[in-house]
Amino acid sequence: MKKLIITICVAASLVFIGGNDTNAQITTHTVASGEFLYKIGQKYGVSVSAIKNANNKSSSMIMVGERLTIPESISASERDLLARLVMAESEGEPYAGKVAVATVVLNRVDHKDFPNTVRGVINEVSNGYYAFTPVQNGRINRPADNESIRAVDEALAFRGQGSGSLFFYNPKIATNQWIATRTETVRIGNHVFAK
Template identity: 60%
Template sequence: MKKTILKLVAVSTLALSLVAITAPQSKASAATTHQVTAGDTLWLIGKKHGVPVKTLMSVNKKSSHLLLVGEKLTIPESLSSADRDLLARLVHAEAKGEPYAGKVAVATVVLNRVDSSLFPNNVKDVIYQNVQGAYAFTPVQNGTINQPADAEAKEAVKEALAYRGMGHKSLYFYNPKTAKSDWIKTRKVTLTIGNHRFAK
């Protein structure tokens, strides 16, 4: 009888240990929440969490930008930290010396490509896309993408994520002074920031 009780206790303890080990993993994939405070806007919340404003509105079933203090918003996961870091490193390498708005626009081009049926559907594959032996982005070709991103590039990625799905739908950018492709110059220019022209 005593041995049976000890076996039951051991089995119960083991079962509880397994539950304790596996429980946090299911919580990790869940969306987080944000409690609205005075001064919050959907734009600021989207930028802080790196989530598109359009997605915030959709997930939280909002038809307007009105927020109430104390309201709890669901914050869905947008990009993994690895993808954010990769995108920030690309922005840092591609737009070094360019205005902040140009850095946001470079990140936006990558996100627009992810959302376009003409390109791969994730950040890593867009950045490392190789067509006929050439990479789409010079920093991948020359290795500067491996340099760490600075704070401004990281902030530009957050802003581009909040802005995702809005704007000019630019899919390309180039420096007209150094671009060797005649084809890129045939694309419709959407805007010019610093030394870069953005096009679709």
């Protein structure tokens, strides 16, 4: 009976204390045979470099049975929002372009000149202009497809990579000439990525 009461109390405290959508808790992962940091990063939605930093690793070598600290990730709702943005911004673009669009958002989260959350970056309005057209025209409200979800997972696992791109645009349809003054990092499909 005592174990039942303790179990109920623990479950209730998890519901009331940890019942938000932030995933802002530190998790421990025990490395299984065949795992490597990239796959672990994809599983938890964190970058390889963040896992290495949290575990004071200078290389990507891990051992079976090793216990890794997994740092906090973005929330499930932010992950969904990002996947919906990726789909809306990069329909018809190659998979690499979808990953790069997600990476731009994540790079902005880490950059001092932008909001520090995925939701804040995506919904940012500056001088009356939306940062992302799909937020303005409502295309972001459509559910994400599997490829966009996968692209977000890959971008999260390699967060911070992507040549530091903070912007992307399609030069055939861009109306703001300022964006063309930014330093180009890469071209993927119809998009130019820049910083």
